[in-house]
Amino acid sequence: MRVAKFKPQPKSRHTRVGGVNRVLRMKAIIQLLKASWRYPGNKRLHDSTDCMSVVDLLLRSTDQRTFTDLFGMTAGEELFRQFAELKGSREKASTASQATILENEHRAGLADTESDLVPEVKSSVPHSSGSSSDSCSTPTSSTDSSLPTAKWNEKRTLWKFILCLLEMPEAMSDSIIWLNKERGTFKFTKNSGSRKVAELWGLVKGNRKMTYDSMTRNFRVPDARIFHPSNQRLVYCFNWEYGEALEFYKSLANPSSVEYYRNVKNLVTKYYRKLQQNSGGTP
DNA sequence: GATAAGGAATGCC
DNA sequence: GGCATTCCTTATC
Numbered sequence: 106m107r108v109a110k111f112k113p114q115p116k117s118r119h120t121r122v123g124g125v126n127r128v129l130r131m132k133a134i135i136q137l138l139k140a141s142w143r144y145p146g147n148k149r150l151h152d153s154t155d156c157m158s159v160v161d162l163l164l165r166s167t168d169q170r171t172f173t174d175l176f177g178m179t180a181g182e183e184l185f186r187q188f189a190e191l192k193g194s195r196e197k198a199s200t201a202s203q204a205t206i207l208e209n210e211h212r213a214g215l216a217d218t219e220s221d222l223v224p225e226v227k228s229s230v231p232h233s234s235g236s237s238s239d240s241c242s243t244p245t246s247s248t249d250s251s252l253p254t255a256k257w258n259e260k261r262t263l264w265k266f267i268l269c270l271l272e273m274p275e276a277m278s279d280s281i282i283w284l285n286k287e288r289g290t291f292k293f294t295k296n297s298g299s300r301k302v303a304e305l306w307g308l309v310k311g312n313r314k315m316t317y318d319s320m321t322r323n324f325r326v327p328d329a330r331i332f333h334p335s336n337q338r339l340v341y342c343f344n345w346e347y348g349e350a351l352e353f354y355k356s357l358a359n360p361s362s363v364e365y366y367r368n369v370k371n372l373v374t375k376y377y378r379k380l381q382q383n384s385g386g387t388p
Numbered sequence: 389g390a391t392a393a394g395g396a397a398t399g400c401c
Numbered sequence: 402g403g404c405a406t407t408c409c410t411t412a413t414c
Contacts, residue, residue: 260401263405299392312406318392319406325393330403338392338413 133164136187140180149176163188170275177279183381259365261309263320264331264343265353267291269369270302272357276373277302289343290335293317299339305376309369 140150163172163184172188173181270277271291280298284290293299299317307315324332324341331350333342345351353365360366 295391310405315406318408321392322394322406323404326404334393 133188136184140176140184140187147176147180150180173275178276178377179380182377186381263306263323264350265365266306266309266369267302268343268350268354268357269360269363269366270305270373272360272366273370273373276370276377284340289333289345290340291343292337292341293321293339295339305373308372308376 137150140147163175166172166188169182169185172185175181176184267281270281271283274282279294280301281291281293284292293302299321303315303317303320306320307313321341323329325334326332327334329344331344331347333344335341343350343354345354353363356363357366360370
């Protein structure tokens with residue numbers, strides 16, 4: 106949990122600060138207000154003092170991380186896009202912002218796997234219950250048909266999925282984090298974190314009914330090969346004595362070379378984009 | 389009351 | 402046999 110407070114920006118005596126004029130600032134404040142309505146659980150967005158103090162910084166920033174660090178991945182990405190549009194309408198800077206997004210994705214090794222994910226659900230192919238199917242996974246039942254599903258060329262294994270999520274803290278630190286890598290202990294964050302990971306796992310398996318309970322049931326089995334249960338709530342432990350797990354974990358030192366990681370990363374990216382799109386039209 | 393953990397059972401590979 | 406999943410009950414916050 107992030108506890109650092111915003112550093113207030115130095116106040117300017119001028120109407121225009123670093124290219125930020127009063128009209129633009131007002132529009133930015135409106136966007137923050139709308140975002141606070143869309144994300145009632147986001148405490149940072151509801152801290153009006155913090156929001157006001159950081160508006161100028163946000164308007165000048167071209168780095169998406171500035172937004173996601175402050176407001177979390179979902180709200181941060183949305184705000185980054187909206188602020189880019191704001192600036193674009195005023196300063197014709199939207200092209201540069203989109204280039205930044207593409208550049209970030211390319212750095213993460215995602216650009217070459219973009220086609221591995223299917224943004225729209227295909228309803229004609231029912232998903233087989235087996236976990237080793239090579240076909241595109243599809244939901245078995247859902248009221249939300251707009252979320253992405255994934256196409257994988259290898260068996261979708263839960264422990265690999267969890268390891269991949271743990272190795273992308275920039276996107277998942279609000280949901281699942283390492284407590285001690287050497288010991289293999291990790292933790293799901295309360296409520297939304299566990300739910301989000303379960304939802305993502307459901308997307309991997311084409312099962313929209315996936316729950317945290319179902320996903321983690323095997324984590325809690327004593328004497329399991331890969332996972333050890335913990336006496337703390339939401340805390341589990343990888344068994345590094347299981348060679349395959351340790352080998353896979355070591356391979357994640359160079360994550361872009363691991364296809365499984367790229368698939369998960371791509372899915373997470375699409376997932377957050379879909380969340381943004383879904384929340385964007387319904388404040 | 390909501391959420392997480394544990395028990396038992398089933399299906400798939 | 403091992404993993405994944407579901408349903409249910411119990412414990413914890």
